[in-house]
Amino acid sequence: MLDKSGLGKTGTVLTGASVMIGGKNTFGKTGEIKPFETKFIIVNEESTGLIESPMMEVPIFDMDQHFVNEFMKGSDILIKGSLRNEGKNIPVTMAFSGQVHEMSPSFKEGDNASRTFKVRIDNYIEKVDGKETIKWNRQKLHLEFGGSGVNVLEDFANQVL
16 A cells, blocks of 8 residues: 555554563563664775674563573564554564673663663564565575565675675
8 A cells, every 4th residue: 555655654653562482472571672773884984785783672571580591592582563553453573583782670660670682683584464574694694675585695695605
């Protein structure tokens, strides 16, 4: 469906994001997620086409030791939620694994006690309405946007691997 600018819908809101770890149960809820962020390496103000290690921040509104243990082990993590747009819920999932680089607790009287995990992403797949939007594999140097099947790091990966 196109809007008047011809570029598609805008203004989605994330709702009801829950966290599953190691493919088991729903363990907690998250709030403001800072998902997979692509930072291209710049030389002389031009992009090299290579990216820095992607990071992701996930706050968990639960201080349980289970979360700390599973994040530190590098278990697979799945965040499931919905994007609310024009009265419809569109499913969104973010599946990832990686290595924790920072963990910070948050205590504020009258507010949720939580921990925020900052993870270097090794594998990441994001789907909106069942369609892949981003796919990343650190070991294979594979980065794909919009389900295009095109690895934007292919030339570099072929030279290195």
